[in-house]
Amino acid sequence: MSAQPPLLETRALAVRIAGKTVCTDLDFTVAAGERLAILGRNGAGKTTLLTTLAGLRPAAAGQILVGGHGYGELGPRGAARQRGWLAQHREDAFGATALEIALTGRHPHLGRWQWESADDADIARAALAAVGLKGFEARDVLTLSGGERQRLAMATLLAQAPQLYLLDEPIAHLDLNHQIALLELFARAAAEGAGVVMSLHDPGLALRYADRALLLYGDGRAELGPADEILTAERLSALYQHPLVAIDVDGRRCFIPC
Numbered sequence: 001m002s003a004q005p006p007l008l009e010t011r012a013l014a015v016r017i018a019g020k021t022v023c024t025d026l027d028f029t030v031a032a033g034e035r036l037a038i039l040g041r042n043g044a045g046k047t048t049l050l051t052t053l054a055g056l057r058p059a060a061a062g063q064i065l066v067g068g069h070g071y072g073e074l075g076p077r078g079a080a081r082q083r084g085w086l087a088q089h090r091e092d093a094f095g096a097t098a099l100e101i102a103l104t105g106r107h108p109h110l111g112r113w114q115w116e117s118a119d120d121a122d123i124a125r126a127a128l129a130a131v132g133l134k135g136f137e138a139r140d141v142l143t144l145s146g147g148e149r150q151r152l153a154m155a156t157l158l159a160q161a162p163q164l165y166l167l168d169e170p171i172a173h174l175d176l177n178h179q180i181a182l183l184e185l186f187a188r189a190a191a192e193g194a195g196v197v198m199s200l201h202d203p204g205l206a207l208r209y210a211d212r213a214l215l216l217y218g219d220g221r222a223e224l225g226p227a228d229e230i231l232t233a234e235r236l237s238a239l240y241q242h243p244l245v246a247i248d249v250d251g252r253r254c255f256i257p258c
């Protein structure tokens, strides 16, 4: 029996934007069950790298394989069945109910002329409930708060049920309670076999909710390693260009700016 290819693999990946190098020669894999956090200052290139990994912009060099296949091979529909993408910003031009939005997550799984089934609606309802939006099914998306809209985007992703989640600042707009609830939710998804790559601004949460961390320094330098080895006060002080100290609370490492 042949081994399953990783959910995500980069080979000698180089990413550039507007004359700026985000990374070069980046090689890593994300296997089922793994979570990788990307950290860096504003403008370091986290979104640019994630959109490149999602196949939404071209790499400057190198290869990206999702389940062993390039995006050209997968096509947009095949890609949407395998990887889910949570963008940092979203705009809703028209009103639609929360359930209708969550149901769009099922579209990659439908045939060309197929309508959503009762099963799809059940999956979308369960996804809304999983992010604490039970009872919001009929609410117009234009009336949702920032945090509620963010959780609706997560529910849409959960309904899509990809194997690989690429999440750009998934806990932006969320209160502390929902930050932890959402990170726990993706921890469970990983425990059930998904892969998760997410940009985070809180190194303490990255340490708690990721196995590995990728630091982007904004000048092309990148460091990747096990989260507990990479996320040190010394490295993070250099990354953020601001001194940080690590403190231990009940055996958990937290970081505070000096």
Ligand SMILES: Nc1ncnc2c1ncn2[C@@H]1O[C@H](COP(=O)(O)OP(=O)(O)OP(=O)(O)O)[C@@H](O)[C@H]1O
Binding pocket: 017, 018, 020, 040, 041, 042, 043, 044, 045, 046, 047, 048, 049
């Ligand atoms: N379309 C564009 N044209 C020119 N420069 C761009 C464009 N898009 C992004 N940039 C620049 O590329 C750099 C990387 O942006 P990116 O959004 O990837 O950073 P980020 O690490 O995600 O930042 P943040 O933490 O603020 O979300 C930034 O300096 C940004 O200004």
